[in-house]
Amino acid sequence: xxxxxxxxxxxxxxxxxxxxxxxxxxxxxxxxxxxxxxxxxxxxxxxxxxxxxxxxxxxxxxxxxxxxxxxxxxxxxxxxxxxxxxxxxxxxxxxxxxxxxxxxxxxxxxxxxxxxxxxxxxxxxxxxxxxxxxxxxxxxxxxxxxxxxxxxxxxxxxxxxxxxxxxxxxxxxxxxxxxxxxxxxxxxxxxxxxxxxxxxxxxxxxxxxxxxxxxxxxxxxxxxxxxxxxxxxxxxxxxxxxxxxxxxxxxxxxxxxxxxxxxxxxxxxxxxxxxxxxxxxxxxxxxxxxxxxxxxxxxxxxxxxxxxxxxxxxxxxxxxxxxxxxxxxxxxxxxxxxxxxxxxxxxxxxxxxxxxxxxxxxxxxxxxxxxxxxxxxxxxxxxxxxxxxxxxxxxxxxxxxxxxxxxxxxxxxxxxxxxxxxxxxxxxxxxxxxxxxxxxxxxxxxxxxxxxxxxxxxxxxxxxxxxxxxxxxxxxxxxxxxxxxxxxxxxxxxxxxxxxxxxxxxxxxxxxxxxxxxxxxxxxxxxxxxxxxxxxxxxxxxxxxxxxxxxxxxxxxxxxxxxxxxxxxxxxxxxxxxxxxxxxxxxxxxxxxxxxxxxxxxxxxxxxxxxxxxxxxxxxxxxxxxxxxxxxxxxxxxxxxxxxxxxxxxxxxxxxxxxxxxxxxxxxxxxxxxxxxxxxxxxxxxxxxxxxxxxxxxxxxxxxxxxxxxxxxxxxxxxxxxxxxxxxxxxxxxxxxxxxxxxxxxxxxxxxxxxxxxxxxxxxxxxxxxxxxxxxxxxxxxxxxxxxxxxxxxxxxxxxxxxxxxxxxxxxxxxxxxxxxxxxxxxxxxxxxxxxxxxxxxxxxxxxxxxxxxxxxxxxxxxxxxxxxxxxxxxxxxxxxxxxxxxxxxxxxxxxxxxxxxxxxxxxxxxxxx
Numbered sequence: 001x002x003x004x005x006x007x008x009x010x011x012x013x014x015x016x017x018x019x020x021x022x023x024x025x026x027x028x029x030x031x032x033x034x035x036x037x038x039x040x041x042x043x044x045x046x047x048x049x050x051x052x053x054x055x056x057x058x059x060x061x062x063x064x065x066x067x068x069x070x071x072x073x074x075x076x077x078x079x080x081x082x083x084x085x086x087x088x089x090x091x092x093x094x095x096x097x098x099x100x101x102x103x104x105x106x107x108x109x110x111x112x113x114x115x116x117x118x119x120x121x122x123x124x125x126x127x128x129x130x131x132x133x134x135x136x137x138x139x140x141x142x143x144x145x146x147x148x149x150x151x152x153x154x155x156x157x158x159x160x161x162x163x164x165x166x167x168x169x170x171x172x173x174x175x176x177x178x179x180x181x182x183x184x185x186x187x188x189x190x191x192x193x194x195x196x197x198x199x200x201x202x203x204x205x206x207x208x209x210x211x212x213x214x215x216x217x218x219x220x221x222x223x224x225x226x227x228x229x230x231x232x233x234x235x236x237x238x239x240x241x242x243x244x245x246x247x248x249x250x251x252x253x254x255x256x257x258x259x260x261x262x263x264x265x266x267x268x269x270x271x272x273x274x275x276x277x278x279x280x281x282x283x284x285x286x287x288x289x290x291x292x293x294x295x296x297x298x299x300x301x302x303x304x305x306x307x308x309x310x311x312x313x314x315x316x317x318x319x320x321x322x323x324x325x326x327x328x329x330x331x332x333x334x335x336x337x338x339x340x341x342x343x344x345x346x347x348x349x350x351x352x353x354x355x356x357x358x359x360x361x362x363x364x365x366x367x368x369x370x371x372x373x374x375x376x377x378x379x380x381x382x383x384x385x386x387x388x389x390x391x392x393x394x395x396x397x398x399x400x401x402x403x404x405x406x407x408x409x410x411x412x413x414x415x416x417x418x419x420x421x422x423x424x425x426x427x428x429x430x431x432x433x434x435x436x437x438x439x440x441x442x443x444x445x446x447x448x449x450x451x452x453x454x455x456x457x458x459x460x461x462x463x464x465x466x467x468x469x470x471x472x473x474x475x476x477x478x479x480x481x482x483x484x485x486x487x488x489x490x491x492x493x494x495x496x497x498x499x500x501x502x503x504x505x506x507x508x509x510x511x512x513x514x515x516x517x518x519x520x521x522x523x524x525x526x527x528x529x530x531x532x533x534x535x536x537x538x539x540x541x542x543x544x545x546x547x548x549x550x551x552x553x554x555x556x557x558x559x560x561x562x563x564x565x566x567x568x569x570x571x572x573x574x575x576x577x578x579x580x581x582x583x584x585x586x587x588x589x590x591x592x593x594x595x596x597x598x599x600x601x602x603x604x605x606x607x608x609x610x611x612x613x614x615x616x617x618x619x620x621x622x623x624x625x626x627x628x629x630x631x632x633x634x635x636x637x638x639x640x641x642x643x644x645x646x647x648x649x650x651x652x653x654x655x656x657x658x659x660x661x662x663x664x665x666x667x668x669x670x671x672x673x674x675x676x677x678x679x680x681x682x683x684x685x686x687x688x689x690x691x692x693x694x695x696x697x698x699x700x701x702x703x704x705x706x707x708x709x710x711x712x713x714x715x716x717x718x719x720x721x722x723x724x725x726x727x728x729x730x731x732x733x734x735x736x737x738x739x740x741x742x743x744x745x746x747x748x749x750x751x752x753x754x755x756x757x758x759x760x761x762x763x764x765x766x767x768x769x770x771x772x773x774x775x776x777x778x779x780x781x782x783x784x785x786x787x788x789x790x791x792x793x794x795x796x797x798x799x800x801x802x803x804x805x806x807x808x809x810x811x812x813x814x815x816x817x818x819x820x821x822x823x824x825x826x827x828x829x830x831x832x833x834x835x836x837x838x839x840x841x842x843x844x845x846x847x848x849x850x851x852x853x854x855x856x857x858x859x860x861x862x863x864x865x866x867x868x869x870x871x872x873x874x875x876x877x878x879x880x881x882x883x884x885x886x887x888x889x890x891x892x893x894x895x896x897x898x899x900x901x902x903x904x905x906x907x908x909x910x911x912x913x914x
Contacts, residue, residue: 039056054082067092071085109126120156123152131429132432156217159218163222166229170202173233177240181263185259185267189244206226210223243259247268251271254272290337293337308326331343367406371402375427379427392431396431442490446497455479460508519554529547531575534575535575544576597763598765602768607627608626609776609779611623617791620783620787624780797905808833829888835893848903849906850867854907884907891904
């Protein structure tokens with residue numbers, strides 16, 4: 001049942017039926033101007049429909065201006081629907097960019113094709129650079145230009161190959177002519193026509209090569225090579241034809257001179273019957289020359305053979321071919337002058353060298369095949385496992401260096417080289433892409449650094465008159481951090497831009513460095529003042545404080561480098577610290593010999609610490625009283641206090657253990673004072689006049705206006721001038737309250753000094769004694785608080801035990817339960833425990849928890865809220881804070897329950913301590 005009636009509807013809340021039934025006209029939204037253009041994309045209700053209509057509209061190939069306008073309007077409303085339009089615009093932009101790049105590279109390719117001399121490196125580099133720049137090589141006209149360049153490059157390479165073939169053919173024809181010169185002249189004459197035709201045919205082919213349209217584009221080494229072969233062949237043929245004609249003429253005319261060809265000349269001499277014997281002197285001379293020739297040739301052969309045999313013995317593959325070639329040259333040129341043993345030795349060494357060369361060739365081919373396999377595997381790896389650009393570059397460089405090493409000293413393998421070069425070229429595309437990215441990043445990093453430089457210049461100009469040095473230091477440090485984090489540059493680019501940055505940074509630091517130099521000079525002057533103050537016989541604290549304030553002001557105004565500032569600060573602080581240390585030493589020497597008062601305080605402090613360690617509340621109070629007496633310079637009160645403590649009853653000691661420590665200390669001090677007074681002669685005092693109890697008076701509750709209080713004086717806590725009437729601390733020199741002025745009270749300055757009312761203070765303590773007594777009092781107070789909490793918990797446990805056992809004798813005393821409990825309430829609790837258990841009302845514990853302001857278990861929260869609402873409606877009913885004692889008695893009169901006991905104990909912990 002609800003305790004409160006429902007709120008009646010107000011007249012304003014009633015709405016006429018006609019107003020309810022009248023429909024609200026829908027809000028009409030004007031159509032977007034571009035909605036009809038896009039087929040209703042702007043008026044579509046959902047994002048998906050808008051995107052679909054945008055795609056349909058894009059299929060109609062709208063103009064670029066319309067797409068830009070629609071994207072500008074639609075992107076602010078729905079980015080998802082504008083995404084297809086953005087992709088289309090990006091695609092058109094890329095196409096436009098590729099078209100521009102295509103035109104540029106088409107012009108470069110056309111320029112290469114139009115040039116009469118085509119450089120093969122430029123032609124091959126065009127395709128690589130165009131692909132790197134992103135040109136569409138698969139589209140026209142770049143596809144046709146690419147094909148044209150490839151065909152022209154192939155034609156040039158074929159022409160160069162033909163030049164090499166013709167050169168070899170010229171050598172073969174010359175060798176045929178040389179061989180014919182060693183045979184009979186009639187056989188040579190018989191083959192003359194064939195040779196003449198071959199020589200003429202070769203000359204025609206050489207002329208055809210030189211007349212080819214691609215001849216200007218061949219490498220520069222090929223034209224001289226072909227011309228030299230042509231001249232040499234023509235020279236050999238002319239000499240052969242002249243010698244043959246001379247031989248024919250000498251055969252027909254015995255008087256004609258003999259030809260220069262030795263074989264043909266000997267043949268003609270034999271035909272003429274001329275004796276070939278030479279004179280004896282000439283024969284002897286020739287024999288001596290032949291012997292010298294044989295000796296020289298033998299020495300040359302022996303030298304060449306020694307080198308070859310040494311290389312073969314050491315297994316040097318690179319130098320072996322050259323040594324074998326030297327031996328072959330000696331055999332070919334001077335073989336007729338060698339002995340059979342020398343010739344056999346030479347042929348044995350050459351055969352061994354040939355075997356070694358064959359093995360080297362086979363091993364080199366094996367190594368080349370391995371390198372080809374490694375190069376081809378570079379691009380066969382999966383896409384995600386391929387090498388990066390830098391690692392790919394290093395790998396390719398290593399493979400090419402290994403190939404060069406393999407080719408040294410051995411015959412090359414063109415087929416394997418072609419495969420290897422193609423694989424490396426294909427893999428190098430990854431390096432080219434990476435290099436392009438690196439260059440792009442380097443350009444971006446360089447632009448970023450130049451932007452930082454320009455920004456620093458602008459900052460320097462803007463802060464040319466600023467004196468906020470801390471802000472400038474922070475800003476310059478931020479610039480330095482940005483410069484360090486601006487990205488990587490190559491060594492050359494960094495070397496170019498670093499001097500610019502240093503110059504700009506130096507200009508930005510110029511004013512700051514000047515201010516720091518001036519600040520350093522001022523601080524050195526302050527250090528000199530500190531040295532003078534520290535060296536003075538009398539240390540002036542006010543001057544030291546003023547000097548330190550000046551230093552702090554200077555340090556806050558101009559910041560210095562941390563290490564430099566720390567060194568200056570240490571130099572400034574050292575003389576002052578030494579002066580204070582000297583003063584402390586003197587003070588310690590002065591206080592080294594403790595006087596009697598300090599010694600007594602130290603002994604009392606040690607006794608109080610020992611009592612705190614013992615855990616006995618009574619001993620702690622007695623020791624605190626002794627310490628208070630020692631501080632005040634009073635006589636020893638320990639025997640009297642101990643005697644008083646011995647006469648106290650057991651229950652009073654327990655009650656004092658549960659009471660707060662401040663009351664305990666005050667009580668012991670009061671007892672000690674009363675004991676001292678009892679020892680002195682009794683002084684008769686006039687009996688105090690009992691004030692007449694007022695039954696009725698006028699209701700004026702202002703301070704000083706109550707009849708029960710003396711007028712003309714503010715009622716203050718502890719009657720001290722320093723306490724304000726609102727409970728807040730005041731000043732001793734403050735004026736009197738407004739009420740005091742209105743009632744004619746004397747002002748504060750006319751009253752007696754409040755210092756006369758305070759207790760007399762004992763002699764001044766030394767540093768050691770003061771610290772010892774303060775530490776001992778703090779430790780004692782903490783121990784008393786701990787003991788009081790323990791005693792309070794034991795008292796509540798005893799009360800719960802009395803309730804559980806229904807034993808009134810176990811209920812603690814009034815003193816033990818605390819000052820909040822009156823004897824009447826304890827009597828009610830004893831009676832509740834003594835009588836038989838009754839039924840506990842449901843709201844009793846809730847009232848107790850409300851009075852103590854402790855939390856209620858979760859299952860009873862709704863009941864507590866309901867009780868609070870009910871209490872608001874009960875006028876003139878006692879609040880839970882007024883009836884908590886009776887409510888506790890009701891709980892004690894009910895049957896014992898562990899859960900209820902825990903809730904009651906939590907409540908009493910709070911209520912009995914207040």
